[in-house]
Amino acid sequence: MFALFQELQRYVGFGEADERALKALHPLLCDSFPAVSEVFYERVLQHADARAALTRGEKHVGQLKGTLVKWMNELFTGPWDQAYVERRARIGRVHVQIALPQHYMVSAMNVVRVELRERIALVIDERSPEGRAARDALERICDLDLALMLHTYREDLEQSQARSERLSTFGQLVGSIGHELRNPLGVIETSLYVLKGRPSTDERTLKHLERIGQQVVLANEIITQLLNLIRDRPLNRGKVELAQLVAEAIASVPEGPVSFTRPPPLEVTGDAIQLRQVVVNLAQNATHFAGPEGRVEVCLTSTPTEATLTVDDSGPGIDPSIRNRLFEPLVTTRPGGVGLGLALVRRVVERHGGKVAATRGPLGGARFTVTLPLEEEA
């Protein structure tokens, strides 16, 4: 991505002179950034589609305006480095996520460009050499930013299309592979049963028979998980006491110390077995990434309308390369992982009317937050 940025810089002729010009402009313009931001959102929100997409997200427009001011500060002060490129790329990605069409980025950039151009004209004489340099620098950096956003937009869109194709064939594939694998597993399992019934005192024989048995169970579990993922098992709804469910689920995760302060009983309506699986999967991931020396903290809180479960670990945090696809099937960074745990988590949580999100956590690693509605019956 940075290589692309450097190539684009050469292409539009963005150089040190432009960087100097932008930096010189910053103190003259920065007081007017909030006003530019106001104009920008006033214009953008006139479009019904854009308004719907922007206000659907969690962020309020007030927050978005602040982000735009920050964006303008960066535009003029740089540094125009790798981190800069990544921040710009994220804007394109967000557009794909909130399903805002590509051309909005072009017209939105134009609004900013025109506004800034007019404000520059107010502080510098446009016909002076400094004025021309300032104007050129603005055009170039706006071109560069737009190119970066459009590039990531296209890249992400292509990826998400490829993904949805992958998912539809995934379902069929999983169904038949699951079937076909259970047959040989059934043979292995029954053969093993016969062998275990034959008297043997050879320690190594016994050890390896035991090992085969464990691996058959493991393989069988993976198949079950895969099949569960593609089938719509109806939720077996009932009253579930979450505090106890979480405590039991955590206790069943063998690795590492997980700390959980048990809150007072908290009742939700849901499928106890599937909800338990959610907690187990999150806790297993957390203990894995925290490692034997690390820490995992699980916390369950509630408001009158929802229950919130957070799982924090002190691990390395979420790999940026899979951040956007974290909850999709077959995506994993765990050695030996199949990439089904989080996909199942999201599926179960969403079917309970809840949400799951991954962010950076207070222990330095990842934080997974699950929220479940409490007033199901109302």
Added chain:
Amino acid sequence: MTRRYLVVDDNIEFAENVAEILTDAGAEVSVAAEGRSALAQLRATRFDGIVTDMKMPGMSGAELLRELRLIDPGVPVVLLSAWAQDAQVDEARRLGLLAFLSKASGTPQLIELMTHARRDATVVLVDDDRALVENLTEALSSAGFTVCSATTVQELDALAVQPLAALVDIRVPGATDGAALARIKELFPGTPMLVVTARPDFEGEPDQDVFHKPFDTAKLLARLQALAGKAGAA
């Protein structure tokens, strides 16, 4: 007396393995690789239990079950499948199963089921409460009973065998109270009726045993075992 079993699977290695294990347990076991030859063997031999795969070329496990109920209505059948979502499983449940098991999920359980399987011990189970049906099916299976389960009155028409007893919820959706009981009486007069109900005031007819929800499953099983004992002695 030596028990005789039939194992049906196109995966012949699996069939042979199961046969070997049951033989080790003291039984006489035949193997069939597909439905037709299984049916031929069923015509010639009276088995104490059948294990069949669901997915087979030609005749599926569910189709085999439908055909074999015409030849031997009272034989206990365990259906194996790689995956519980097979659309045909529900049909098979209506036709009567000792159990439905996932392949590769536990040989000890399969052996246990086969060893305790009772012939001519079909219990009709009519209830729309899925969780209760699952729990009762499991309890009945491990006590050796074959379960025909239906969630509606119409599904009872699949019933191909004189049941040992009927275990019926007085209220099932889409029908008047007691409609399921009446239908069973019509199809198989004289079937002992065990009525389960969530209505605490329900008393039932003199010829009915009433079990109020939540009821003691052990007591229910004891009642069925007594009926099975009587049928065996007769």
